[in-house]
Amino acid sequence: FSRQNRQESFEQAPMYVAVMTYLGYGIVTLFGYVRDFLRAVGLEKCHVAQERDEQKDFVPLYQDFENFYTRNLYMRVRDNWNRPICSLPGPVFDLMERVSDDYNWTFRLTGRTIHNVINVGSYNYLGFAENNADFLKTVADTTCQFGVGVCSTRQEMGNLSIHEELEKLVANFLGVESSMTFGMGFATNSMNIPALVGKGCLILSDELNHTSLILGARLSGATIRVFKHNNMHSLEKMLREAVCSGQTRTHRPWKKILIIVEGIYSMEGSVVRLPEIIALKKKYKAYLYLDEAHSIGAVGPSGRGVTELFDVDPTDVDVMMGTFTKSFGASGGYIAGKKELVDYLRSHSHSAVYASAMSPPVTEQIIRALKCLMGKDGSTEGIRRIRQLAENSRYFRARLKEMGFIIYGSDDSPVVPILLYMPGKVVAFAREMLDRRIGVVVVGFPATPITEARARFCLSAAHTRDMLNQVLHHLNEVGDRLCLKFSRRKYSSWPDLCEETDFELDS
Ligand SMILES: Cc1ncc(COP(=O)(O)O)c(C=O)c1O
Numbered sequence: 091f092s093r094q095n096r097q098e099s100f101e102q103a104p105m106y107v108a109v110m111t112y113l114g115y116g117i118v119t120l121f122g123y124v125r126d127f128l129r130a131v132g133l134e135k136c137h138v139a140q141e142r143d144e145q146k147d148f149v150p151l152y153q154d155f156e157n158f159y160t161r162n163l164y165m166r167v168r169d170n171w172n173r174p175i176c177s178l179p180g181p182v183f184d185l186m187e188r189v190s191d192d193y194n195w196t197f198r199l200t201g202r203t204i205h206n207v208i209n210v211g212s213y214n215y216l217g218f219a220e221n222n223a224d225f226l227k228t229v230a231d232t233t234c235q236f237g238v239g240v241c242s243t244r245q246e247m248g249n250l251s252i253h254e255e256l257e258k259l260v261a262n263f264l265g266v267e268s269s270m271t272f273g274m275g276f277a278t279n280s281m282n283i284p285a286l287v288g289k290g291c292l293i294l295s296d297e298l299n300h301t302s303l304i305l306g307a308r309l310s311g312a313t314i315r316v317f318k319h320n321n322m323h324s325l326e327k328m329l330r331e332a333v334c335s336g337q338t339r340t341h342r343p344w345k346k347i348l349i350i351v352e353g354i355y356s357m358e359g360s361v362v363r364l365p366e367i368i369a370l371k372k373k374y375k376a377y378l379y380l381d382e383a384h385s386i387g388a389v390g391p392s393g394r395g396v397t398e399l400f401d402v403d404p405t406d407v408d409v410m411m412g413t414f415t416k417s418f419g420a421s422g423g424y425i426a427g428k429k430e431l432v433d434y435l436r437s438h439s440h441s442a443v444y445a446s447a448m449s450p451p452v453t454e455q456i457i458r459a460l461k462c463l464m465g466k467d468g469s470t471e472g473i474r475r476i477r478q479l480a481e482n483s484r485y486f487r488a489r490l491k492e493m494g495f496i497i498y499g500s501d502d503s504p505v506v507p508i509l510l511y512m513p514g515k516v517v518a519f520a521r522e523m524l525d526r527r528i529g530v531v532v533v534g535f536p537a538t539p540i541t542e543a544r545a546r547f548c549l550s551a552a553h554t555r556d557m558l559n560q561v562l563h564h565l566n567e568v569g570d571r572l573c574l575k576f577s578r579r580k581y582s583s584w585p586d587l588c589e590e591t592d593f594e595l596d597s
Contacts, residue, residue: 098360098361098499098500098501099497099498099499100358100360100498101496101577101578101579103496103509103511103541103576104576104578107511107512107576108511108541110511110512111511111512111513111540111541111543112540112541114512114513114514115513115535115540118162118163118166118513119162119163121162122158122161122162122163125162126158126161126162159536163513165193165194165195166193166194166517167194167513167516167517168194169188169190169194169197169521170517170520170521170532173185173186173188173529174186174188174199176203178219178220178221179209179212179214179219180209180214180217180219180220180221180552181208181209181214181217181550181552181553181554181557182206182207182208182209182557183207183209183212183529184203184204184205184206184207185203185204185207185524185529186199186202186203186204187199187200187201187202187203187204188200204524204527206527207524207527207528207529208527208528208529208553208557208560208561209529209550210528210529210530210547210548210549210553210561211529211530211531211546211547211548212548212550213384213415213416213417213548214416214419214548214550214552215384215387215388215416215417215479215504215548215549215550215551216387216388216393216417216418216419216459216463216472216475216476216479216550216551217419217475217550217551217552218417218418218419218420218455218459218462219419220419220552225458226455228454228457228458229451229454229455229458230451231454232252232450232451232453232454233450233451233454235450236250236252236450237450238449238450238451239446239449240446240447240448240449240450241446242446242447243443243444243445243446243447244436244442244447245442245443248446248447249447250447250450250453252450252453252454252457253271253447253448253453255457256271256448256453256456256457256460257269257270257271257424259457259460259461259464260424260426260460261426262464263394263460263463263464264394264395264397264404264410264426265394265397265404265405266404266405266410266426266427266428267427267428267429267432268426268427268428268429268431268432268433269410269424269425269426269427269432270424270425270426270432270435270436270439270442271414271422271423271424271448271453271456272422272423272424272425272441272442272445272448273421273422273441273445273446273447273448273449273452274421274422274423274441274445275302275383275412275413275414275415275421275422275423276301276302276423277302277423277441277445278302278411278413278422278423278424278425278441279300279302279303279305279306279381279411279423280302280303280305280306280309281306281309281439281440281441281442281445282306282409282411282425282435282439282441283303283306283307283309283310283348283350283379284306284309284310284311284440285434285435285438285439285440286310286346286348286377286379286409286435287310287312287345287346287348288310288311288312288345289311289312290312290337290342290344290345291310291312291313291344291345291346291347291348292312292313292314292315292332292337292344292346292347292348293307293310293312293313293314293315293347293348293350294315294316294317294325294328294329294332294347294348294349294350294376295307295314295315295316295317295350296316296317296319296320296350296351296352296355296362297316297317297318297319298319298352298355298357298358299350299351299352299381300352300356300381300383303350303352303381307350312348313337313338313344315328315332319355319358319360320355320360320362320363322363322366322367322370325349325367325370326370326374329347329349329370329373329374329376330374332344332347332374333347333374333375346376346377347374347375347376347377348376348377348378348379349367349370349371349376349377349378349379350379350381351367351378351379351380351381352380352381352382352383352384352385353380353381353382353383353384353385353386353389353395353396353412354382354384354385354388354389354396354500354503354505355384355499355505356383356384356505356546357505357507357533357537357538357544357546358498358499358505358507359497359498359499359500359503359505359506359507360498360499360500360503361385361389361396361399361499361500361502361503362380362396364380364396364397364399364400364402364407365400365402368402368406368407371408372406377408377409378406378407378408378409379408379409379411380396380397380407380409380410380411381411381412382395382396382410382411382412383411383412383413383415383416383423384416384505385399385412386412386413386416386417387416387417387418387459387463387476388416388417388479388504389480389502389503389504390476391476392463392464392472392473392476393417393463393472393476395412397410399502405427405428407427408427408428408431409425409427409431410424410425410426410427411423411424411425411426412424412426414452414456417459418455418456418459418460419455419459420452420455420456420459421448421449421452422448422452422456425439462475463475463476474551475551476551478551479504479549479550479551480502482504482549482550482551482553482558483501483502483503483504483506483549484501484502485555485558486506486547486549486558486561486562487501487506489562490506490508490562490565491577491579493562493565493566493569493575494569494575494576494577495508495509495565495569495574495575495576495577496508496509496576496577497509498544504548504549504550505546505547505548506546506547506548506549507544507545507546507547508544508545508546508547508565508574509542509543509544509576510532510543510544510545510574511541511542511543511576512543513534513543515572515573515574516532516534516543516544516545517532518572519532519545519568519572519574520532520545522568522571522572523545523564523565523568526564526568528560528561528564530545530547531545531546531547531548532544532545532546533545533546
């Protein structure tokens with residue numbers, strides 16, 4: 091985990107790949123227009139969502155481009171998303187087979203199951219999405235004692251003893267004074283940011299921040315400025331400008347400046363440059379909000395996230411946020427930090443005041459996972475899982491680089507994006523991998539820039555070396571078959587033997 095050995099790369103694709111990618115989108119767009127014409131003249135059946143004739147004078151319900159993109163691009167490849175799963179989302183899972191009789195406009199389940207698909211798409215970083223009855227005993231006992239739903243908010247009848255136990259445990263785990271938990275990770279961001287900043291405040295937000303952070307920022311009414319992803323020059327320039335010029339019209343000083351970043355970025359696999367950001371926030375007297383949805387549990391020698399990975403003091407982060415949906419195999423989120431901050435949010439955050447409290451079995455699942463990570467269950471299972479995940483991530487990333495794929499992100503990150511670029515290849519890749527019983531997540535425009543469509547792998551401590559080797563074997567074959575190995579770099583087969591100076595810290 092040493093800082094010197096950390097490599098983070100964002101290799102650019104060769105020029106011909108960008109040209110072919112634009113050409114690919116160009117061709118499907120052209121076909122789209124031709125088919126729209128055929129639909130308009132009645133030569134092709136039309137399933138389009140469109141206003142009825144008597145609605146035509148109203149403001150249009152459907153945006154032109156979105157409508158066009160959905161009909162002509164997304165519909166052709168829709169079979170690769172939203173597949174129904176009929177088992178635990180563990181390292182291996184079962185899918186329900188489905189077919190479409192109308193070119194993906196609707197799907198029909200065949201009643202058959204596709205068994206034993208290796209799952210490299212779920213965020214089950216530490217393997218806590220599991221159904222071993224021994225491990226889940228306390229969760230079952232809690233369900234028998236408290237039931238499943240709380241039927242009230244924390245401030246009314248919904249404040250259970252296990253909620254308080256969980257909050258103490260979270261604060262203890264993170265090394266801060268206090269914490270509050272919420273039933274939903276998304277709402278933890280979108281409802282707490284507006285409680286912290288408002289009009290007259292400035293938010294500096296990383297350009298790749300999650301939608302829940304963007305929504306929270308917009309709801310707050312604060313001014314939002316977006317800095318380049320993980321780019322300290324861009325952030326410092328904005329901070330300097332904000333301090334020198336103050337608010338846009340009045341030039342009064344900003345009431346607060348809040349920097350919002352994530353620990354690990356879920357589409358890039360990159361790790362936040364935390365020590366530099368802390369130095370900047372101290373220099374310019376700003377506050378820092380850190381979303382650890384993908385990093386808590388997943389990085390750091392004892393799973394305490396990016397503060398531990400970089401060996402920085404967690405109290406230097408003003409607002410620590412995280413979710414329980416990934417490493418903990420549960421649901422919900424937390425805000426942690428100074429007691430004053432948490433007490434303030436308890437009475438001012440909409441999700442604290444108006445939302446029902448976290449479900450008891452979910453609460454107990456998080457408690458048991460935390461106890462396991464902290465060794466409070468009397469075992470070393472938590473540490474074993476953390477080490478296994480780190481080993482799996484490094485092994486998988488090293489083999490992919492050796493094969494010649496372009497992958498993004500940090501060596502420490504269990505999120506591994508493989509760049510596929512061309513729309514046709516994205517679809518062929520997902521279908522080919524499923525035929526080989528490997529469940530992958532593929533992502534393209536508008537979730538990524540148009541030229542950077544990718545497959546996003548999420549590794550787990552529950553993946554055995556044998557499973558990873560199977561995935562790598564198929565990736566190698568599919569990579570050759572679909573010509574996906576675009577990297578022009580040479581990698582040593584054993585990265586640990588590389589000279590330290592070979593590693594780029596900032597590319
Ligand atoms: C960075 C980040 N923050 C917040 C969330 C929302 O969390 P949840 O899915 O637990 O509601 C996500 C979800 O993926 C995320 O990636």
